[in-house]
Amino acid sequence: MTQALWLSVIQGAFLLSTPVLLAALGGVLTARAGILNLGVEGIMLVGAFTGFSVAMTSSSAWVGLLAAMLAGAALGLLFALFSITLRANQIVAGLALTMFATGLSGYLGKPWIGVVSPAVFGVLRLPLLSDLPIMGEIFFRYNLLVYLSYLLVPFLWYFIFRSRPGLRLRSAGENPLAADTMGINVIRLRYLYTAVGSALAGAAGAYLSLAYTPGWIENMTAGRGWIAVALMIFSGYNPIGVLAGSLLFGAVSAIALRAQAAGTAISPFLLNMMPYILTVLALLVTTRRNRGKPGPAFLGVAYDREGH
């Protein structure tokens, strides 16, 4: 391969890893509190639509991003109402959220198809760093959202595993009854982290519609929300693992995309299968390895103080 091709694959890997990274990090935060949110795909779609339409009307990509995160948080609270207060099965509630939100984004988004927005996140050139030969091209030629997402990884790792609020967060997922006894408001905590995690999924959607491929297309997430959920599971609910997984996903998607652009004889449909096949394989390999640490003990179990 030529150097230019290599570079485009590496850059593509970073660009394509960002949305799944953001969404999966949000998922980890929520899961650590004991809530399994399968609505990520739908939240991302609403985030993508909201981000784009608000950025269009406000002429500010930042306002769009903020709106996408708020929309994500609102959907997260809806999910929380069902899974936490009404103690619904979290799998069904997540599926309901994905269908509802996917439909909502398609319904509201119809007039926005094909509209071109002037307000998007463009490549952010850092002084000196971006001009470095090769290193500059590999690491410092992205939009701000890419940098922010990657900075979120060490921050969240520290927050979850080394800080006091992180300890409280994990206690709600590992042993809610004990946490409650210690005076931690498990219900409120679960609501909070479901909302925050969903806000990140909303941001992941906005990344797609405001930075990666500016514009709104129905179903533009193409299963990335589900891949984020898979990443979260096979990373063992750990931000560092999520980072590795998203880079792998980004790399495979980028290779598939470049191979297509380079005009290989392989059908684009077969190439596009690669990320999904990879996700299944990664689940197979890592789940067997993760046997000892399967994640938060009370993940997906509604908390009821009276223990019904």
Place this chain on the structure above:
Amino acid sequence: MKLRWERRLDVPKWLLVVAPAAAVLGALLLGAMLMLATGTDPVKVYGVMLKYSFGSKNDLAETGVKMIPLLLCSLGVGMAMRMQLWNVGAEGQFYAGAIAAAWLPLFHPDLPAGIMLPGMFALGLLGGGIWALLAAIPRAYWGIDEVITTLMFNYIAVLGVAYLATGPWQDQNGNRSFPASPLFVETAHLPTFGDTRMHLGLIFGLVAAVILALVLSRTSWGYQIRVIGESPKAAKYAGMQVARNILLVMFLSGGLAGLAGMTEVSGIVHRIQPEFSAGYGFSAIIVAALARGNPLATVLVSFLFGALIVGGFALQTVNMSSKVVLMLQGAILFAVLASDFFVHYRVHFARRPRAIQPVNQSADRKALS
């Protein structure tokens, strides 16, 4: 005043019927409010949907046509649901069954009529079943969550159909802008009723529903499935083969979805083309949830949802996204979950009981930490 709830000791029978019905009505009302809030006339939307799904004999037949794959998929999803298995991969199994069934007329068009349709039937069942096993085996032996894997296999199957239709199976003499396989020979078409598009698949679905209802309620195997679903540990102690039953149930579940794919290609599409499912596999999850995995209730619910899907297509004629239907379906599923809560809990208003206040709460907290 504060809302309080307590678990009902026994659930009245009528509530099990009234609750899902109220859920559907409530969701449609909520949808109407959402449309009003976003500047769409809900009366017009629901009017169009009703007219196109029940308006005339042909419209009604069209609703039946959509009901067939929905019924077969929903029976499969509902059967897995009985065992607490979440087969959200019916969409992919539908396509896998369709591909397997289509292979016969495309590559062996000269087979006698007596072999063609039964052969396609068997291949559809096998194709969907094997596709489901790909997710069921990791679930049964290594405990890998079936929700994610069945979903991933959906995407792979959708792309697989697109690959075949635009690649090796493409009709070289066909329209280049609408890539598809050649049309099946006449012997591979399911017979239709009268001059409508309604086809024999309806009988497959109804018979499958009756058989499933009998098997689940009258055989010891049906009982085993319920026990495994409700308490895998108890099932193991009782000597039931949990892993083997997961495989069997998922195979049958996928097989029914695959059969749906077979009836759709053989009865309606008559060839393989990209994305010919109207999301039957996804709607099936809601149908199964509404029917609570009861096969006979599934027949009724899938008829109603068939109408919903026909109505969704009709919305495109008034320049609206057919995704409105997906939104309504999501709302219905939410409403079902909410109604479940009211089925299991009695809710009443109560004055907040006067709790005995600790003299100094913060001092207690400090002492604990």
